[in-house]
Amino acid sequence: MTGTELQLLGCAKTFAGDTKALLPTDLVVKPGEILGLLGPSGCGKTTMLRIMAGLETPDSGGKILFDDEDVTKVPIEHRSIGMVFQSYALFPNMSVQQNVGYGLKVRGISGSERDDRVNEVMSFCRLDGLADRAINQLSGGQRQRVALARAVAPRPRVLLLDEPLSALDAALRDTLRDELAVILRGLSMTAVFVTHDQSEAMAIADTIAVMRAGRIEQRAAPEVLYRDPQTDFVASFVGGANRLSGRFENGQLHLEGGTLKTGIEGQQPDHIFIRQEDIRITNPDGASLRGKVIGRVYLGTHTKLTISGVCEAPLMVTLQGADAPKIGDLVGLDIPANSLIHF
Amino acid sequence: MSRRTAFAIQFAVTLLACAFLLVPAILSILAGVTVNYFQGILASGVTLKWVGQxxxxxxxxxxxxxxxAFGCLIITAIIGIPAAYGLNRFPGRLSRIVEEFVSLPLSIPGLALALALLQLYGTIKGFRLSFWFILVGHVLYTLPFMIRSVLAVFSTIDLQSLEEGAASLGASSWQRFKDIALPNAWPGILAGALTVVTLSIGEFNLTWMLHTPLTKTLPVGLADSYASMRLEIASAYTLVFFVMIVPLLAAMLWASNRAQSIGKPS
Amino acid sequence: MFVFLCFLPLLIFSLAFLALPLVRLVSASVGGEQGWLIYAEIVSNPRYMQSLLDTVLVSLAVTIAAVLIATTAALFLTHNRFPGRSVLIASLTFPLAFPGVVIGFLIILLGGRQGLVNTISSNIFDTRIVFAYSMIGLFFGYLYFSIPRVLLTVMATAEKLDPALVEAARSLGAAPLQVLRDVTLPGLAPALIASGAIAFATAMGAFGTAFTLATNIDVLPMVIYTEFTLSANIAMASALSVLLGLVTWALLMFARSLTGTSIAASG
Known part of the structure; x- marks a missing residue:
């Protein structure tokens, strides 16, 4: 892999009024790695990205390294990063071509060298034929690709993306997410992107750092995060898993809607979760765990059920196919012991 | 140029501009309360004698x-608020032309407007010699501000939908105007009203041409005192003017900002 | 029907006190012996043309100076947050509603015979500096009332500019001056054109300041005033008024067609 290694050492950020946006954090992004910073709003992910960019300085003691170079005090314009902004921040007074070429222009690169690079990047980002368009003539997806092309044209050491898909409407987002994943992988450039959408993070990132309240809760590859969450926050935020809370006794969990054999030996774990798609619906007669369907959303490829009376919070269940029970139906629930997540 | 040099230059220009605006105003205020300006405030002392004179x-x-100013406020409200409502309800070519036309006093110098009024109505003595003549000039000049201020609020609150909502509930035209349009336009009316009063009190270009010795306004009186009174009295008079106009201006800016921030998340 | 009633007061007022007087002004301008040729006389008369030229030059100088100073201050005040910032903003906007006469008086206090500048220069350098009663005094007077107007317009626009635009330019390697040239100033362009046009049109038509400073400053409004009151040359005063009104109106329309925003002169 080519690219720059990015390191944060003990980076924290305290804003005026003593708001701790980011607690002291260490983080290494390997050359060519695509890291997703995932978390709810206010978790510190954008602050961390802006520290990497040089738009915020970390509290004293924090350090940012690009390979072995300490860039902590280097202002953004000399840091050689590429950044895609949430609003895209395309310059409205310049054409597409001028936007993409701007980073080369301010570096004093002109003539055919600039034109060649601009053309190369534009065709890589599928912007052929749009060179002379004005920014306000572009669709949302085109704007996003112009923002990306502009950021990568000067061959930055690190590419930073702030919620690159959030400005698009939902219908477009899924297509462009997959497209962005392909383009980013093709660049083989160290990249960090911020998102609050777990499917976005999973589709694009090599590894994901899940953040909450100014800390990284867990950093792992998407499948590891999903299969083996280390904290209850990761389990519920990333997988949308259901928390099962009840009385634990001899490997059995006593819930409002019945009893569940957990196969867990010894002490009661702190948290027990079950993923939505691991629950099976059975006949209520004779089932050891029962509940009532209070919500049903048919989504084509699958159906989402909300079931009450099982434990404190309503249980969310995802079913394949269309022959799901109706609202008001009493259902039995089969929760396989080996699908439980507990820690 | 380094970031620091750029900052220093900008800061210096800002401070110089502040000084340029503030120093003469402070000189004037001090002169208005100095016993004898040529001896200086320290040598001769402070007095309110000139303000009294x-x-x-x-x-x-x-x-x-x-x-x-008060009369101007009433008349611009009576003419301007319904007009703004009408312009909003019927946005079209004709409305734009009407709006353009009544906004002419914003782009034509007051002197030219005053000459026009004088030549048409100067011979109607009862009108020419009364303060109504000046009032007409002030309404002419301030009316566009009232209309624009109210119109701006109407277009940000999406009056169209509110009106349709009220109509669907059975409200008549007059009820919709009174119950929906007026209350929602209040921030714009307030901003417009303060602008009208502030501008009317400070208006000179038109008033100078329209006034008679018996219908002098404050700025006309000021011009008179600058030409014929000693510096201390002229300054004291200016001080009185400042005391009136500066709070009005502050209120006007506050109300305009408030009216402009309607519909934006705070 | 109701909407027609809403327009009625406006229509009556504007017809009686705006439309008819303006028609009367134009007809008065051609009511003299020369008829429409009076406009040709203005163009061929060196005194009027000189006065028009002087008015345009002083207005242009004021516009450039006011835009430069006020934009610098506006950007400084938008981009920096510090204690006392609101005091600075207040000190830069309080003259907004001052009439021209008052500003003339303030300029006399600054640059007149007993003014601050002359007092200081006489006492310290033993040289007299008096600038109030001339075109220079007029320039400073117009600058005095243009700075607050331009500042408010530019600040309002600068605050609405997406800060990410500046960050984006910096992330691409642009130095501060390049950011200013390529991002900030183009973003401010509509506000600069609009406020510049207002400053220019206001200076063209202003009367009170020149009136207070001296009666022999031959800017166009003063010439109109003199023609009307002293020479009682009604036709010429009217014709010059029509000319002045057309120039300022056309200028503001032109500026508006460039910016798409509605703008107005005042003062």
Whole structure:
């Protein structure tokens, strides 16, 4: 892999009024790695990205390294990063071509060298034929690709993306997410992107750092995060898993809607979760765990059920196919012991 | 140029501009309360004698200006608020032309407007010699501000939908105007009203041409005192003007900002 | 029907006190012996043309100076937050509603015979500096009332500019001056054109300041005033007024067609 290694050492950020946006954090992004910073709003992910960019300085003691170079005090314009902004921040007074070429222009690169690079990047980002368009003539997806092309044209050491898909409407987002994943992988450039959408993070990132309240809760590859969450926050935020809370006794969990054999030996774990798609619906007669369907959303490829009376919070269940029970139906629930997540 | 040099230059320009605007105003305020300006405030001392003399000589202009400003407010409200409502309800070519036309006093110098009024109505003595003549000039000049201020609020609150909502509930035209449009336009009316009063009290270009010795307003009185009175009295008179206009201006800016921030998340 | 009633007061007022007087002004301008040729006389008369030229030059100088100073201050005040910032903003906007006469008086206090500048220069350098009663005084007077107007317009626009635009330019390697040239100033362009046009049109038509400073400053409004009151040359005063009104109106329309925003002169 080519690219720059990015390191944060003990980076924290305290804003005026003593708001701790980011607690002291260490983080290494390997050359060519695509890291997703995932978390709810206010978790510190954008602050961390802006520290990497040089738009915020970390509290004293924090350090940012690009390979072995300490860039902590280097202002953004000399840091050689590429950044895609949430609003895209395309310059409205310049054409597409001028936007993409701007980073080369301010570096004093002109003539055919600039034109060649601009053309190369534009065709890589599928912007052929749009060179002379004005920014306000572009669709949302085109704007996003112009923002990306502009950021990568000067061959930055690190590419930073702030919620690159959030400005698009939902219908477009899924297509462009997959497209962005392909383009980013093709660049083989160290990249960090911020998102609050777990499917976005999973589709694009090599590894994901899940953040909450100014800390990284867990950093792992998407499948590891999903299969083996280390904290209850990761389990519920990333997988949308259901928390099962009840009385634990001899490997059995006593819930409002019945009893569940957990196969867990010894002490009661702190948290027990079950993923939505691991629950099976059975006949209520004779089932050891029962509940009532209070919500049903048919989504084509699958159906989402909300079931009450099982434990404190309503249980969310995802079913394949269309022959799901109706609202008001009493259902039995089969929760396989080996699908439980507990820690 | 380094970031620091750029900062220093910008800071210096800002401070110089502040000094340029503030220093003469402070000189004027000090002169108005100095016993003898040529000896200096330290040598001769502080007095309110000049303010007292201004009150004796010119209090009529102050009352007249306040009266005209108030009258101007009433008339611009009566003409301007319904007009803004009509312009919003019927946005079209004709409405734009009407709006353009009544906004002409914003782009034509007051002197030219005054000459036009004088030549058409100057011979109707009862009108020419009364303060109504000045009032007409002030309404002409301030009306566009009232209309624009109210119109701006109407377009940000999406009056169209509110009106349709009220109509679907059975409200008549008059009820919709009274119950929906007026209450929602209040921030714009307030901003417009303060602008009208502030501008009316400070208006000189038109008033100078339209006034008679018996219908002097505050700024006309000021011009008179600058030409014929000693510096201390002129300054004391200016001080009185500042005391009236600066709070009004502050209120006007506050109300305009408030009216402009309607519909934006705070 | 109701909407027609809403327009009625406006229509009556504007017809009686705006439309008819303006028609009367134009007809008065051609009511003299020369008729429409009076406009040709203006163009061929060196005194009027000189006065028009002087008015345009002083207005242009004021516009450039006011835009430069006020934009610098506006950007400084938008981009920096510090204690006392609101005091600075207040000190830069309080003259907004001052009439021209008052500003003339303030300029006399600054640059007149007993003004601050002359007092200081006489006492310290033993040289007299008096600038109030001339075109220079007029320039400073117009600058005095233009700075607050331009500042408010530019600040309002600068605050609405997406800060990410500046960050984006910096992330691409642009130095501060390049950011200013390529991002900030183009973003401010509509506000600069609009406020510049207002400053220019206001200076063209202003009367009170020149009136207070001296009666022999031959800017166009003063010439109109003199023609009307002293020479009682009604036709010429009217014709010059029509000319002045057309120039300022056309200028503001032109500026508006460039910016798409509605703008107005005042003062």
């Amino acid at each position: 201004v009150w004796e000589l010119y209090s009529d202009t102050i009352w007249r200006s306040m009266g005209i």
